[in-house]
Amino acid sequence: MGASKEIRFDGRVAVVTGAGGGLGRVYALEFARRGAKVVINDFGGARDGAGPGAAGPADKVVDEIKALGGEAVANYDNVATANGGENIVKTAVDAFGKVDILVNNAGILRDKGILKMEPENWQAVLDVHLNGAFYVTRPAFAVMRDHGYGRIIMTTSAAGLYGNFGQSNYSSAKLGLVGFMNTLKLEGIKYNIKVNTVAPIAASRLTEDILPPDLLAKMNPAYVAPIVLYLGSEECNETGRIYNCGAGFYNRAAMMTSPGVVIGSGKKVPSVEDISVNWAKIMDLKGAKEYGQLNDLVLQDLLSALEGKKEPAQSGGGFAAVKDVFEKMPGAFQAGAAGGAAVVFQYCISGDGGGDWSVDIKNGACTIASGLHASPTCTLKIQAGDFLDLMNGKVNAMKAYTSGKLKIEGDIMKSQLLEKIFKF
Numbered sequence: 001m002g003a004s005k006e007i008r009f010d011g012r013v014a015v016v017t018g019a020g021g022g023l024g025r026v027y028a029l030e031f032a033r034r035g036a037k038v039v040i041n042d043f044g045g046a047r048d049g050a051g052p053g054a055a056g057p058a059d060k061v062v063d064e065i066k067a068l069g070g071e072a073v074a075n076y077d078n079v080a081t082a083n084g085g086e087n088i089v090k091t092a093v094d095a096f097g098k099v100d101i102l103v104n105n106a107g108i109l110r111d112k113g114i115l116k117m118e119p120e121n122w123q124a125v126l127d128v129h130l131n132g133a134f135y136v137t138r139p140a141f142a143v144m145r146d147h148g149y150g151r152i153i154m155t156t157s158a159a160g161l162y163g164n165f166g167q168s169n170y171s172s173a174k175l176g177l178v179g180f181m182n183t184l185k186l187e188g189i190k191y192n193i194k195v196n197t198v199a200p201i202a203a204s205r206l207t208e209d210i211l212p213p214d215l216l217a218k219m220n221p222a223y224v225a226p227i228v229l230y231l232g233s234e235e236c237n238e239t240g241r242i243y244n245c246g247a248g249f250y251n252r253a254a255m256m257t258s259p260g261v262v263i264g265s266g267k268k269v270p271s272v273e274d275i276s277v278n279w280a281k282i283m284d285l286k287g288a289k290e291y292g293q294l295n296d297l298v299l300q301d302l303l304s305a306l307e308g309k310k311e312p313a314q315s316g317g318g319f320a321a322v323k324d325v326f327e328k329m330p331g332a333f334q335a336g337a338a339g340g341a342a343v344v345f346q347y348c349i350s351g352d353g354g355g356d357w358s359v360d361i362k363n364g365a366c367t368i369a370s371g372l373h374a375s376p377t378c379t380l381k382i383q384a385g386d387f388l389d390l391m392n393g394k395v396n397a398m399k400a401y402t403s404g405k406l407k408i409e410g411d412i413m414k415s416q417l418l419e420k421i422f423k424f
């Protein structure tokens with residue numbers, strides 16, 4: 001393989017929480033070595049999070065970076081408080097003017113079987129991992145939005161993805177971070193903020209008595225750093241993914257959903273026995289796929305499974321030109337069916353005869369304007385030919401959407417109103 005372009009972070013500002021030791025320290029050193037200015041956050045507590053905290057761990061890593069000729073500042077805040085999170089981001093903004101990269105890495109362990117898991121041990125672990133990531137990410141996200149750039153890395157664990165005896169608190173917190181990422185990846189699209197999650201396996205004070213010594217010897221944290229840095233770089237176009245990484249082994253983990261089965265054609269509530277009879281079909285992961293967001297499940301697969309082999313809707317039609325559709329829209333509007341909804345649909349129709357039109361539904365009236373609306377509820381993007389096929393009943397909206405011909409941005413659920421409120 002030929003040498004690829006060096007991935008650098010000059011001009012970038014990275015915040016790494018829990019960077020006073022273990023994995024975080026290695027990430028921070030590598031970011032600095034490649035030109036980033038780094039905030040080294042570490043509270044400096046014990047492995048279980050106890051103790052008053054200490055400046056030593058963060059200071060030591062700052063010294064190491066400076067000795068290499070890099071730039072870094074220390075922060076000793078506790079990620080598990082809202083003030084701590086704000087202050088970590090403030091440290092970055094005060095010292096370096098922004099935050100481009102955030103690695104939510106700080107972590108503690110309080111392992112116990114469920115019956116011995118006192119609420120304070122549950123709470124402490126959720127506070128550091130899950131709440132801590134929220135407290136730091138929220139102010140960081142605001143700064144990233146203002147700069148139109150951000151790379152956020154969450155740290156989950158195989159314990160959360162797959163389970164690990166004695167770690168119910170930790171597993172819950174760690175999988176909570178995946179849920180956090182799943183929504184942030186959507187909220188970040190507009191601002192070029194990409195959010196990914198790593199599940200490391202590495203020798204550190206967290207794993208020294210969990211993994212066998214011969215295994216630990218192979219698991220230098222240095223093996224995890226390259227993928228974290230890649231996810232933190234401009235090169236990374238990925239968002240919303242999970243990666244296992246350790247000892248030179250890297251793979252992607254995903255939430256897969258089976259094709260499933262419609263029982264009783266959606267018109268009759270199935271019996272418990274119906275579920276039992278169909279169990280194998282519900283369970284079968286053959287043909288399973290990944291969803292990009294909730295609406296992909298609800299609007300694509302659930303509705304199209306219910307529609308089954310129904311013929312495409314044959315409503316109206318006879319349109320020869322895109323603009324004719326918008327001319328006829330006010331007349332085709334069914335105020336009763338709109339039920340008092342206030343929605344602005346923005347159509348962006350590309351290709352010959354296309355153009356931009358907004359359809360403003362408000363107070364039982366429908367107003368059409370050409371051009372782009374300042375704040376549409378949802379935007380529908382489609383080619384002129386496909387749009388005419390849709391409006392002439394040659395293809396139904398669900399098929400157009402599922403096949404990618406129709407793209408819907410913004411409040412996608414509202415787009416469902418369209419089929420009800422216009423009768424051409």
Ligand code: NAI
Pocket residue numbers: 017018019020021022023024041042043044045047049057077078079080104105106107108128132155156157158199200201202203204205206207
């Ligand atoms: P580590 O204990 O060496 O490093 C964690 C650092 O976080 C420590 O320096 C600690 O002082 C700091 N920290 C803890 N609570 C904090 C708080 N409230 N505020 C600020 N800093 C705090 O552990 P390691 O292994 O480097 O872990 C890093 C992350 O990777 C953790 O989130 C951990 O759960 C995760 N992880 C590690 C695995 C491994 O195999 N080492 C496996 C899966 C996940």
